[in-house]
Amino acid sequence: MSEEKDIFQETEAEPAAVVTEVDEDEDLAPFKTADYVKLPFRETLFPSIFRENLITAPMKRKVPIMLSLFSPLGAIDCRIRMAYPYDRKRRHACHVQVVFEAPPSTGKGCFADVVEQIITPTLEALDEKQRRQEQEYREKKNARTQNEKIGEAPKTTIRCLPPSTSKTVIVKRADYYKRILGDYLTFWMWAEELAQVNDAGKSGFSNLRTVMRVAYDIGSKFGQDFASDNSYSAIADVQICSMFCGTPQDVDDVFNKREIVGGGCSRAIICTLEDETGANPAHFEDFTPEQEANIKRMLELLMRQTYSEDGGLRPVINLDMSWLFADIDKWTNKMCRQVKDMKDRGVKGFLSIDSFRKRASVNAFRCTGLLYHLYLLDNEMAGREIHSELEIRKLCRKFYKFMADFCLKSTNNRWGQQYEDYYMKRLAGAKIDSRKALIDQLTTTFTRAQLEELITKNELSTDARFFLSQWNAKGWIRKTAKNVYEKLRS
Numbered sequence: 001m002s003e004e005k006d007i008f009q010e011t012e013a014e015p016a017a018v019v020t021e022v023d024e025d026e027d028l029a030p031f032k033t034a035d036y037v038k039l040p041f042r043e044t045l046f047p048s049i050f051r052e053n054l055i056t057a058p059m060k061r062k063v064p065i066m067l068s069l070f071s072p073l074g075a076i077d078c079r080i081r082m083a084y085p086y087d088r089k090r091r092h093a094c095h096v097q098v099v100f101e102a103p104p105s106t107g108k109g110c111f112a113d114v115v116e117q118i119i120t121p122t123l124e125a126l127d128e129k130q131r132r133q134e135q136e137y138r139e140k141k142n143a144r145t146q147n148e149k150i151g152e153a154p155k156t157t158i159r160c161l162p163p164s165t166s167k168t169v170i171v172k173r174a175d176y177y178k179r180i181l182g183d184y185l186t187f188w189m190w191a192e193e194l195a196q197v198n199d200a201g202k203s204g205f206s207n208l209r210t211v212m213r214v215a216y217d218i219g220s221k222f223g224q225d226f227a228s229d230n231s232y233s234a235i236a237d238v239q240i241c242s243m244f245c246g247t248p249q250d251v252d253d254v255f256n257k258r259e260i261v262g263g264g265c266s267r268a269i270i271c272t273l274e275d276e277t278g279a280n281p282a283h284f285e286d287f288t289p290e291q292e293a294n295i296k297r298m299l300e301l302l303m304r305q306t307y308s309e310d311g312g313l314r315p316v317i318n319l320d321m322s323w324l325f326a327d328i329d330k331w332t333n334k335m336c337r338q339v340k341d342m343k344d345r346g347v348k349g350f351l352s353i354d355s356f357r358k359r360a361s362v363n364a365f366r367c368t369g370l371l372y373h374l375y376l377l378d379n380e381m382a383g384r385e386i387h388s389e390l391e392i393r394k395l396c397r398k399f400y401k402f403m404a405d406f407c408l409k410s411t412n413n414r415w416g417q418q419y420e421d422y423y424m425k426r427l428a429g430a431k432i433d434s435r436k437a438l439i440d441q442l443t444t445t446f447t448r449a450q451l452e453e454l455i456t457k458n459e460l461s462t463d464a465r466f467f468l469s470q471w472n473a474k475g476w477i478r479k480t481a482k483n484v485y486e487k488l489r490s
Contacts, residue, residue: 038063039054039062039063039066040398040399040401040402040403041395041398041399043055043062045387045395046066046371047298047371047374047375047377047378048294048295048297048298048374048377048378048381049069049073049118049294049295049298049299049374050066050069050371050374051294052287052291052294052295053065053066053069053114053117054066055285055291056284056285056286056287056291057110057282057284057285058282058283058284060282061107061110061282061284063271063406064100064110064111064271064273065110065111065114067098067100067269067271068098068100068110068111068114068243069114069118070094070096070098070269070366070367070370071096071097071098071188071241071242071243072114072115072118072119072188072190072241072243073094073118073302073370073374074093074094074095074096074186074241074366074370075119075123075159075186075187075188075241076118076119076122076123076299076302076303076306077094077302077305077306077370077373077374078093078094078185078186078239078241078306079305079306079313079314079315079316079317080093080094080305080316080317080319080369080370080373081093081218081316081317081318081319082318082319082321082365082366082369083321083322084328084362084365085325085328085329086332090217090218090219091218091219091318092217092218092362092365092366092369093186093218093239093366094241094366094367094369094370095186095215095216095217095218095239095240095241095366096241096269096363096366096367097212097216097240097241097242097243097267097268097269098242098243098244098268098269098271099194099243099244099245099246099251099268099269099270099271100243100244100245100246100271100273101245101246101247101248101250101251101270101271101272101273101414102245102247102272102273102274103247103248104247106273107273107281107282108192108245108273109192110282110284111192111243111245112192112245113284115190115243117295118299119160119188119190121296121299122299122302122303123159123160123188124160126157126159127158127159127160130154130156130157130158131156131158133154133156134153134154134156137150137153137154155176155179155180156173156176157173157176157177157180157181157185158173159185159186159187159188160187160188160189160190161173161187161188161189161240162189162191162196163189163191163196163197163208163244164196164199165189165208167208167211167222167224168224168231168232169232170187170208170211170222170238171222171223171224171232171234171235171236171238172232172234173187174187174222174234174236174237174238174239175232175234175236177236178236178237181312181313182312182313183313183316184236184237184238184239185239185306185313186239186240186241187215187238187239187240187241188240188241188242189240189241189242189243190242190243190244191243191244191245192245193245193246193250194244194245194246194247194250194251194253194254195246195250195253197244197254198250198253198254209258209259209264210222211238211240212240212242212264212267213262213263213264213267214238215238215239215240216240216267218237218239219237220237220238221235221236221237221238222235222236222237222238223235223236251270251414255268255415257418257422260415260418260419260422261419261422261423263355263359265411265414265415266355266356266358266359266360266411267359267363268411269363269406269407269410269411270410270411270414271410272410272413272414294381297381298374298377298378298381301377301380301381302377305317305377317373319369319372319373321365321368321369321372323393324365324368324393324396324397324400327397327400327401328361328365328400331361331400331401331404332357332361335353335354335357335408338353339353339354339357348420349412349416349417349420351419351420351423352412352415352416352417352419352420352423353408353412353416355419356407356408356411356412356415356416356419357408359407359411360404360407360408360411361404361407363403363404363407364400364403364404364406364407365400367399367403368396368399368400368403371396371399372392372393372396375387375392375395375396376392438451438454438455438458438467439467439471439476439477439487441454441458442454442487444486444487445480445484445485445486445487446484446485446487447483447484447485448464448468448483448484448485449483451464451467451468452464455467468485475488476488
């Protein structure tokens with residue numbers, strides 16, 4: 001039996017349903033529910049942390065759990081740098097933005113368990129003491145008497161950001177990394193409810209759409225310059241790994257037209273949970289003491305890759321990923337041929353595929369680089385060669401193809417049609433998100449039903465009652481009968 005067959009051989013203990021060969025000639029058909037129970041290879045062939053989580057996950061949650069590990073681990077393993085074949089001057093880190101979409105009560109809490117497992121004993125533990133220092137300083141500042149000196153504010157290196165964090169605080173914290181540690185680090189942002197992101201975005205100071213775009217790449221600076229001494233002015237390399245969970249409505253609210261056309265949606269890895277009607281809740285097995293010990297050791301090893309014993313930063317780790325370049329070329333060329341063929345045959349959908357394929361490959365490349373580094377650390381942690389370099393590269397090549405297909409399919413399934421519609425409207429001269437004010441779209445005398453119909457047509461989520469109350473308070477309308485109103489403004 002050849003070496004490669006040994007790597008991917010199925011055993012009685014690990015059923016065939018867990019293993020999926022990636023068919024390179026498969027067309028871009030929509031995902032079926034069954035696709036979410038298929039991993040690129042057996043759970044036992046993954047490195048530690050992935051291995052333990054996938055073994056204990058139920059069949060229908062294996063791929064989602066696998067995806068949920070990349071963002072928090074990417075935030076921790078933030079010193080790795082990789083050259084992408086089409087962007088060799090700019091190095092890449094594993095900056096990953098993951099969004100899990102599912103109806104209410106679909107069991108998204110399993111992703112909170114992953115965050116608690118990985119982030120709580122690492123980045124949150126580092127942050128806790130520093131946040132206390134900041135809090136104590138603010139209390140002293142508020143309680144001080146006039147002219148009382150309390151010293152300078154503490155210089156902290158906070159890593160975990162809530163979605164409601166202001167842009168000023170993000171720039172300040174990122175700049176502190178450079179000032180205190182000598183280089184930038186990756187923030188971690190997590191929201192169990194995506195609605196938190198949308199609610200925060202309604203306030204200009206905490207609207208993070210632009211920040212999240214910039215935070216996707218190393219070297220993309222975000223800055224602000226204020227005249228006031230009470231604010232914070234700086235230009236910093238903001239880097240963020242994020243993971244959010246939300247309902248389809250939440251996803252629609254956050255990833256609006258501008259995000260779809262402007263590329264915001266293609267930066268995110270979207271995973272839609274689609275349980276069958278009447279499906280039983282997903283049941284996860286408990287970790288064994290040995291599995292918990294393996295996870296703890298790997299997390300400690302990852303933290304040592306970032307911080308030295310004295311609290312300083314370790315040098316960046318340049319991963320040689322050139323062995324993957326041929327696979328990236330092959331997948332990219334395949335997608336290019338498919339787009340050209342669809343265009344020549346007049347098949348709709350080639351515009352969105354042509355746009356989404358690029359970051360699908362980048363996301364897959366970054367995740368593959370992180371996986372490759374964990375394989376190397378797995379050997380180091382075990383003190384022996386669990387997998388040879390040849391075996392690791394074979395597994396990573398297989399994973400890259402799986403991940404690139406997944407990212408492209410899931411993004412195109414979720415936003416492809418909308419992208420095509422918006423793109424064609426823009427070519428026709430229409431401006432995206434440029435419409436008359438809602439009140440100007442109504443007739444002089446209108447009913448509540450007409451207003452509700454317009455709200456739906458304009459893809460708004462605000463209740464009609466809100467608009468009526470605001471317009472009445474401003475003197476723009478008056479009520480003439482039950483659910484009937486007259487406009488007082490021209």
